[in-house]
Amino acid sequence: MTTSAAAATDGTVDLADALARCARGEQQALRxxxxxxxxxxxGLALRMLQRRDLAEEAVQDGMVQIWRKAHQFRAGEGSARGWIFAVLRNRCLNILRDGRRLESLPPEALTAMQDARLDAAGAGLDALGDRVALKDCLTGLEPATRRAILLAYVGGFTHGEIAAIQSVPLGTCKSWIRRGLDLLRRCLS
Known part of the structure; x- marks a missing residue:
């Protein structure tokens, strides 16, 4: 039995000391x-996240944060166990916030939604039907600008998603959309 396993079973582990050792870069302390x-x-992560894969991810991310931020622990301000679990709790809350709207959908449904949004944006000009003026104004835009606008307003993609789809920096994507909307406004008025 290793020292850490023996200490874990007899309950004599000094977590404050382990955090201090982590702050000094001792990997055994993290173990x-x-x-x-x-x-x-x-167990806490499972109760909060209700999914084992997310709970395991939260614990792993929490351990990384504990390793990186161990120097911030102050023994006089609270217990080491409380600090450790606060780090984990915050990570779980971040996961819940980040994935709240997509957590109940299986990956296949997300892929189908993404494909439908891309198809809708691709058919953007055709979907305009008899709106000739808008069609003409959109046709007058640069192809990349037109695609960015269609992805945003027909496909419902965020600027970040559009930047990734078009393989351009986020700032470029935002500029295309802003300038394109200005040109459309002028063209239609």
């Missing part, structure tokens, strides 16, 4: 924290 608190950390 000790995981051996001692890992099960409880996973």
């Amino acid at each position: 000790l924290i995981l051996d001692t608190e890992g099960g409880r950390m996973l």
Whole structure:
């Protein structure tokens, strides 16, 4: 039995000392924290996230944060265990915030939604039907600008998603859309 496993079973682990050792770069101290608190950390993450894959990700990310921020722990301001679980809790809350609207959809449904949005944006000019003036104004735009506007306003993509689709920086994408909308406004008035 290793020292960390023995310490974890007899309950004599000093988590404050382990955090201080993590701050000094001692990897064994991080292993000790995981051996001692890992099960409880996973349990908390499972209760908060309701999915094992996300809970495991949260614990892993939490351990990385503990390693990186161990120097911020102040023993006089609270318990080491409380600090460790606060780091994990914050990571779980971030995961919940980041994925709240997509968490219940299976990956196949997300792919189908993405494909439908791309198809709708691709058919953008054809979908305008008898709106000849708007069609003419859109046709007058640069192809990249027109595609960015159609992806945003027909496909419903965010500027970040459009930048990724078109393989351009976010600022370029935003500029295309802003300038394109200005040109459309002038063309239609």
